[in-house]
Amino acid sequence: MAKNLIVKSNQVVEAGYELTTNEQRLILLGISKIPKEQDVNFNVGYEITAQEFAAAYNIHPKTAYRELKEATNKLYERSIIIKTEKQTMKVRWTSSIITDNSYFPDVSSDENWKRVILFFSPQIAPYLSNLKENFTQYLQSDISNVSGAYTIRFYELICQYRTVGKREITINDLRFMLNIVDKYPLFYDLKKRVIEPSIKEINNKTPMQISYEQRKKGKTVVSIVFKFKEKNKQTETPTAMPKNSVFTALNQKTVEIPTEVVKQPQNANLSDLDKRVRAITGSIAKNNLASRFQYGNESPLEMMKRIQSEITSHEIADLWQNKLESMGIIF
Incomplete structure (x- = not known):
């Protein structure tokens, strides 16, 4: 693999x-x-x-x-x-x-x-x-079964935020990334020719399930919010799990996280975002939730380092915190 x-x-x-x-x-x-x-x-x-x-x-x-x-x-x-x-x-x-x-x-x-x-x-x-x-x-x-050039790009963009499950992309950024700055000037055409066919193909031919919402400023669509998850992942049921309980991980494969990832440095001069990142990754490790976020043959250490590198803003940290809270973790 x-x-x-x-x-x-x-x-x-x-x-x-x-x-x-x-x-x-x-x-x-x-x-x-x-x-x-x-x-x-x-x-x-x-x-x-x-x-x-x-x-x-x-x-x-x-x-x-x-x-x-x-x-x-x-x-x-x-x-x-x-x-x-x-x-x-x-x-x-x-x-x-x-x-x-x-x-x-x-x-x-x-x-x-x-x-x-x-x-x-x-x-x-x-x-x-x-x-x-x-x-x-x-x-x-x-x-392997995808035939649309734009579909491959969209798939990579959601895989970048795979463990978060949500991503917002401005229309200007999307046009830059797909090299269609001057193509499909009307959003209606962009949606019908690029966005919707790609989403349909991702849903039909890849391991991911994706939907999207439009964000407007006045009457103009300024960004797209994508929500996605792996098809073989079961939907979380937070009401069935007591908060901050080890029972949230009983049905999961236990994965040992290396101590160098879990252990926090003494008297470290950390920014607020760094502290949130460490709290999030520490919660994943302490509650044996690593198997929920590993991808492919990724090791626990590789998974933790990837998550640390993904959380580059407080907005992304909020998404991670909300996700873990829905799984019964209290921050």
Whole structure:
């Protein structure tokens, strides 16, 4: 399962770019092949065969060659705009793409596209490898049946807040991230062509269930509030559990949390937000609730560090506190 784990920096998840569905599929397969907890070696390429491409996305083997060809055709020219605290940069996804063909896509026939080798650019690589904090991860198999390019982006955006279950995105930010600043100027068209088809496909073809609400300023829609949960997660029933009781965890698998995560530093000069983060993660550990928030093959330590990195504002801390209070925890 770990072999098809996709891990991206949150800055890449929220970056501005536009890729076709097949281009995203190819990029994501390449990312899934990057060794975890290791820096990318710029001299190492990641091979994706037509057979792998077909199996990963449930594509008919006879059309996989054409799909792989289409994915590679303009990928080298594609760029991504990443915003950091200090700067905004526009970089290429790949530094080179190697194929076994005598000619590149325009003249090579479909059946010659048996494999490609991707080399990620030095500028994008640090945002895809050896990430210790502020990252999003999900399984490639989660989106194996998805056909919409926007759907993949929406899925990543909700996975970033998976354990919170709620996320608000302004329309301006959404337009930047999807690279549709000048496209679908009317919100009605944006909703019908982008938002609603993506939500429908997520609900029908992925492990997540999602709904949304519109936030308005006057008559203008200024943001979208997404609410989501995993389909295989049972809905919590807070009234059935006494508050601040160990009974809230009796039916859960007990997971030991490393002491270095639970233990709080003595006389630490912490901000109010830091104190809230520690209170939240400490409550998860002390009440044996780790198994409710782990994803994939994530270890308890990795899970706790991820949650700590996700709580970047008091608003997100409020969401976490409300969630834990609904499970019987008192702060």
